[in-house]
Amino acid sequence: MSTDDDHEAYMERAFELAREAGERGDGPYGSLLVLDGEIVMEANNHENTDDDIAAHPELALARRGASELTSEECERTVMYTSTEPCPMCSGGMAIAGLGGVVYSVAAARAAEEFDGDAAMIPCGEVFESFDHDAEVVRGVREDDGLDIHREYRSV
Numbered sequence: 001m002s003t004d005d006d007h008e009a010y011m012e013r014a015f016e017l018a019r020e021a022g023e024r025g026d027g028p029y030g031s032l033l034v035l036d037g038e039i040v041m042e043a044n045n046h047e048n049t050d051d052d053i054a055a056h057p058e059l060a061l062a063r064r065g066a067s068e069l070t071s072e073e074c075e076r077t078v079m080y081t082s083t084e085p086c087p088m089c090s091g092g093m094a095i096a097g098l099g100g101v102v103y104s105v106a107a108a109r110a111a112e113e114f115d116g117d118a119a120m121i122p123c124g125e126v127f128e129s130f131d132h133d134a135e136v137v138r139g140v141r142e143d144d145g146l147d148i149h150r151e152y153r154s155v
Contacts (some may be wrong), residue, residue: 003079007102007140010034014062014104015141017044018082022152024049031057031081033065033098035073041065045126050083058089068097075099082137082145085108090126093134097151100135104145111121113146 010032017030021044029045041064044055058081065074074097079085085093086108093101107120124136 094130094132
């Protein structure tokens with residue numbers, strides 16, 4: 001997996017994608033896939049604009065990765081995402097065989113902060129349930145990630 005400096009730079013791009021989604025009227029979530037140090041795919045949330053409850057960026061990228069990358073490439077791929085993937089997305093990431101995930105805001109922290117559903121299953125537990133050994137890096141620039149949620153909750 002990349003260094004802390006790389007995590008910061010990739011997370012900044014995930015934040016930009018999250019802001020684009022928030023400005024469009026979708027929840028502020030953005031994600032990217034990094035393969036061997038290169039950004040190979042990007043996505044952001046489209047739940048509202050596509051009227052699709054499954055239009056999460058993490059699931060979109062897991063699906064694209066599974067269809068466009070080899071299984072060996074998927075194993076070397078890391079997803080950077082502005083907020084911890086939900087169980088649906090984490091399951092898709094495990095099935096796709098992605099090698100890891102780096103996120104900013106933990107789902108439990110977002111729920112605590114914004115009176116949301118605290119019954120989220122952490123992505124690492126979902127990976128374990130699929131017997132998927134993916135590296136998980138938590139809390140990269142968490143305060144910045146929370147600020148993005150605050151900004152688009154007030155719109």
